[in-house]
């Protein structure tokens with residue numbers, strides 16, 4: 029796990045979710061071991077294994093029916109895990125009641141229970157793996173998508189645009205003179221600026237826009253179904269507001285400072301005719317044009333076939 033001091037909120041939230049599910053898995057194992065002990069030594073089976081709502085009160089159930097972040101709840105495996113947990117409790121109750129009522133227990137009863145336990149264990153593992161997958165798709169410092177995850181989103185976007193013949197915008201953004209921030213205030217302050225900027229972009233873009241960290245102080249954005257003209261106007265507003273926005277940082281001497289920063293933006297578009305590699309390359313060209321023209325500006329790439 030990453031050290032807390034350099035984790036974005038997103039990454040620390042997913043880390044907490046993984047710790048919580050690991051703990052729930054451990055509690056489930058203890059609960060199961062306790063039940064097995066009662067079967068092996070023919071001890072009286074307590075209500076916690078028999079009551080109809082036992083699945084809500086066992087250690088695993090307290091986690092499952094408690095509070096989680098959306099990262100956990102939005103996983104496809106999450107509702108399935110709940111159903112499998114109930115089925116497992118049903119199976120344990122069935123066997124426990126048979127024993128309590130001195131009815132004959134068949135090997136099939138136990139086989140059914142074993143099958144449910146295996147399915148349940150696999151489901152817990154899948155949920156945890158899915159959370160690890162989430163962990164590896166975000167940039168640990170800024171909490172936006174990392175380059176790999178953003179490319180996966182762009183693949184999907186390109187496939188969608190190929191179906192719909194639509195056009196979306198791609199923007200390459202690079203902070204201006206960022207090295208000076210590091211040199212003057214230290215690397216920690218530079219990190220604070222990167223975190224600020226990523227959050228600033230998140231707040232200013234729509235929920236269905238994508239933001240990824242492309243490199244050090246370079247971010248790549250995708251604005252679905254947005255023309256380059258509209259994107260240019262949106263980026264200009266973001267650019268102007270950023271230039272006027274004081275950013276609080278901590279200097280090398282531990283003192284607070286308030287600084288301002290600007291960024292250069294390169295806008296291009298992605299469509300059936302212009303795939304990801306071309307869209308990213310042309311957005312990069314436009315961003316470098318913005319740098320060469322003096323920084324703190326937005327430049328747009330126009331394809332020769334005028335299709336954007």
Ligand SMILES: Nc1nc2c(ncn2[C@@H]2O[C@H](COP(=O)(O)OP(=O)(O)OP(=O)(O)O)[C@@H](O)[C@H]2O)c(=O)[nH]1
Nearest residue numbers: 202203204205206207208210215216218219244245
């Ligand atoms: N604090 C911090 N700095 C980083 C990180 N990644 C890259 N950098 C720094 O970003 C700086 C980028 O410097 P340059 O490529 O010269 O760019 P610049 O100073 O922004 O200049 P222009 O882009 O030309 O306006 C370098 O000093 C890198 O060390 C990071 O994660 N944290």
